[in-house]
Amino acid sequence: MRLALLAAALLLAASSATAADTRIPAKALEQAAQLRERALADDTGWKVTESLTTEVGPRLAGSEADARAVAWAKAKFAELGFDRVWTEPVTFPKWVRRSESAEVLGPHAQPLAVTALGGSPGGTVEGEIVRFADLAALQAAPEGSLAGKIAFVDYQMTASRDGSGYAQGGAIRSRGPSAAIRKGASGFLMRSAGTDNHRVPHTGITRYDEGLTPVPSAALSIPDADQLGRLLARGPVKVRLAIDAGWDGEYTSQNVIGEITGRSRPDEVVLIGAHLDSWDLGTGAIDDAAGVGITMAAANLIRQLPQRPARSIRVLAYANEEQGLHGGKAYAERHAANAGRHLLAAESDFGAGRIYAFNTGAPEHARAATRQIAEALAPLGIEYAPGKGGPGPDIGPLAAKGVTWAWLAQDGSDYFHLHHTADDTLDKIDPAALAQNVAAYAVFAYLAAEAEGDFGSQAKPAP
Structure with missing residues (x-):
């Protein structure tokens, strides 16, 4: 009798679970x-x-x-x-881009196609380029080794249906500038977080860790990153990076919502x-x-x-x-x-x-x-x-x-x-x-x- 009651209880529980299924x-x-x-x-x-x-x-x-x-x-x-249509306020710091440029100096002088990373400060820096294959290599650089120099992270993203390569490319953009500052760099350049081969650089937001003084930071188009790599293979390269951008107070925009x-x-x-x-x-x-x-x-x-x-x-x-x-x-x-x-x-x-x-x-x-x-x-x-x-x-x-x-x-x-x-x-x-x-x-x-x-x-x- 006890077993029969237990079986009935289990059957009822299973039935209730099924009834609750969406x-x-x-x-x-x-x-x-x-x-x-x-x-x-x-x-x-x-x-x-x-x-x-x-x-x-x-x-x-x-x-x-x-x-x-x-x-x-x-x-x-x-x-x-x-x-129904309505809005809800969203307040955030306002970043403004005015201009940016970069050029190789010296015997191989030439312009480079760059875009300032969102959040970059303004400023003009000149320095010798130090290339790193990826973010980990930059993070492993000796303390103070980039004093007066511009860090260049030359990581190539690969295309995929799910965009999984962006995890590394995006990390370089968001964390690279802070890593470069910690090593003493006066500026930061990266190969764009992209998979094309056109001379159009990819922008995107970057971050600066609390307590660090931000430095001008930009992304090179992929052909220009290749060009910079070839120049570095021939010897030291000096670059001037000039950015006119920066934060400008707060702004209140709106989430816009429509409903059926x-x-x-x-x-x-x-x-x-x-x-x-x-x-x-x-x-x-x-x-x-x-x-x-x-x-x-x-x-x-x-x-x-x-x-x-x-x-x-x-x-x-x-x-x-x-x-x-x-x-x-x-x-x-x-x-x-x-x-x-x-x-x-x-x-x-x-x-x-x-x-x-x-x-x-x-x-x-x-x-x-x-x-x-x-x-x-x-x-x-x-x-x-x-x-x-x-x-x-x-x-x-x-x-x-x-x-x-x-x-x-x-x-x-x-x-x-x-x-x-x-x-x-x-x-x-x-x-x-x-x-x-x-x-x-x-x-x-x-x-x-x-x-x-x-x-x-x-x-x-x-x-």
Whole structure:
């Protein structure tokens, strides 16, 4: 009798666990198939991306164009018929670029194509170049060995679909200047964190450790890094680096938010987003006007359905991602108490290449629903990738507050050919690939919003 009662209890527990599993209704899956096909034939994503890159252009955080981008986003959400549009302030230090140049001095005198790293101070320095193969080599240099010299880190990134080579390239940009200062350097140069072979240097933010006096820091285009390497093979090289840039007080921009209201659970949201700012060299097409176009267009297609999804679809155009995830951090702090009402959050911030994989950070009880979404995405050439992925940059702070992330992996094989350069322009985007992204985000967001059950989001206690 006791064994029979135990067996019955276990059966009841298993039944309850099954009942608690998150699932997506068959009717929603049928609607998603139609939504997917409509999205592939729709050009809203392209039109939004074209509008932002053409009417606003480069959108350096804190610039006059930053304010125009905010106004553009508010107007675009309204034009597309979003039910609610609002802004939330984001305050950050303002960095200004005015000019930069570099040149080889002496018998082989010639100009070098450089761009100041974001956060670099102004100043002109002249010094002998000391080359290092990577960040570790610079960090291992003897103390004081670079006094009066310019450090040059000559690390070559390699291209890959997932952009994994950026881990090292980005680390050199963010940590290299401080390492050089510690060794006594008066300036810092690096081979651009990129995978192209064009004479267009890659910018990006750098950091200076507390207690250090910043020095002028810049990135060389990849051909110019090669040129400098060849010159060094012939003997000592002296370079003059001149930068007119620096911090200029604080600026308050805005996160711009548009929402499609859910029919039965409007206080619960599926969040999709991209960052509105860009660097100032190109027009910020792949980084990240494409993401803005993808997410706005996906939600707009959901809005046009005969029946709204159960939950709201929230699209967030983040402020100042490029200089420190300021918009993402501000949103996460403001909405931390409501983390549990954010069912899932996903970000499009890796260009406009086709999406090839999907996963979520959902717990076991929501894995079946994750698989259902993956099956609906499969006709788009997207594979289910359990155990892989993670939150996008601006979603990271929200995930740390307890919101479950979703990952729609874009093919970034050529992303770092263009990233943070003057070549980041609209002509680099394939409209068909952009439409595939819109279709994927529309299907994902719609099905998540229709799910019966949750994906594990839960507000975490403040540390």
